[in-house]
Amino acid sequence: MSFDNLGLSPALLCALNELGYDTPTPIQAEAIPLVLAGRDLLAGAQTGTGKTAAFALPLLERLYPNGALRKDQPRKVRALVLTPTRELAVQVHDSIRAYGKNIRFNSTTIFGGVGMGGQVQALKRGMDLIVATPGRLIDHLDQRTLNLRDVEILVLDEADRMLDMGFLPALKKILGQLPRQRQNLMFSATYADDIRKLATELLNDPAQIQIAQQNSVAATVEHRVYAVDAERKKDLLIELLAQDSRRQTLVFGRTKHGSDRLAKQLCQAGFKADAIHGNKSQNARQRALKDFKDGRIHVLVATDIAARGLDIDQLPVVINHDLPMVAADYVHRIGRTGRAGCDGIALSLVSRDEQGLLNDIQRLLKRDIEIAVLPGFEPKLPLRTGADAQRAGKPKQPGRSTARRGHVAQPTGGKHHAGRDQRRGGGNGGQTSGRRSGNGNAGGNGGNNGGRGSRSPR
């Protein structure tokens, strides 16, 4: 199958060709014709499946048939894409710019953590398409620097994550400002009851697509657990990284403070490392991400805030320095590797106090993960396997109490949950800490348009 038969115009096909996309991924093959036909869509797709192009290509085709903007068409917001995190907003926007590089249209990102001035200026000039996080979008609606009454297509990307992060009231407020007549596309990795309820309220006779099984990870990812005592995790990490110090590796820590400290320790150990998390300014986050994507740093230490939004081409390894507090976040973290059919390795450094979390993850994945011990790092307290592990690790409250106790490699803060970082800053618009970048290509080498929006080449 090729993109040629899906009903996309040459302007888009040329861009795809340049990006090296030969074959549509399954979600693209299914979604593109449905969206082109004007249907509402409910798509269950895990990260890394190519879902951005699945909505962005037909969206651009519908807004600009044959790649053309009608001359008499005034600039107004015709498409709105909502994402849970700033990073995802930047990435989705970059991808849309890359797919639409042969079409003239104005687009920008809107999110918190940066000043409003640049965004207001961009909006004044007139935008056709906006990729936004909900909090800052509402700030603009409240200040009447934006109106959404001309939106023809709404996309909710990673809707489950938006609800996890407490964005439902914000979403409802935004939906109240949209015209009734519009096309709605909703993407979610999981289908909890609240997602189904939102889908019922939002979507009109939607076509449904389920691409990957819920809570599954790419089959191309090899999982391995290294059993290790908590206080030796850092040394084991250094040992594993040293096996190939130039390999791009994403390391997950549990807390912001711990991730910062770990990145510093890795730098002291001679690695090119940086950290990315919610306490850093948007500028610093974008810079670290770009350095990582461009290969200037080899190790990026991230909290779960980074798990959803990052698309780094063919990331070979993800290492969990700490297991996530919520098993589903393991799937999101691991979604950074093994993307688009490439092989990936997911290593987790697991101490005995994380046994319950490991059991939760194995239950979720419906499989056991191979447990290895690196010579020299034999744990004083080994992990339990099989039925023994299930008995030993069963937490009173699944996956929580065990990990908080006695975890010495990271400082306290075990209550920390992925959503919190973002709720404080990820799209809520209250903080000013820098400018965001955008307008790069789908591979993510984004340039900087500093809130001024992007205009396609002539």
Ligand code: AMP
């Ligand atoms: P996404 O799930 O949209 O974040 O996409 C995951 C990765 O797959 C991104 O790096 C895309 O650039 C890449 N990708 C998406 N669709 C295709 C395709 N049809 N062929 C090759 N790569 C793709």
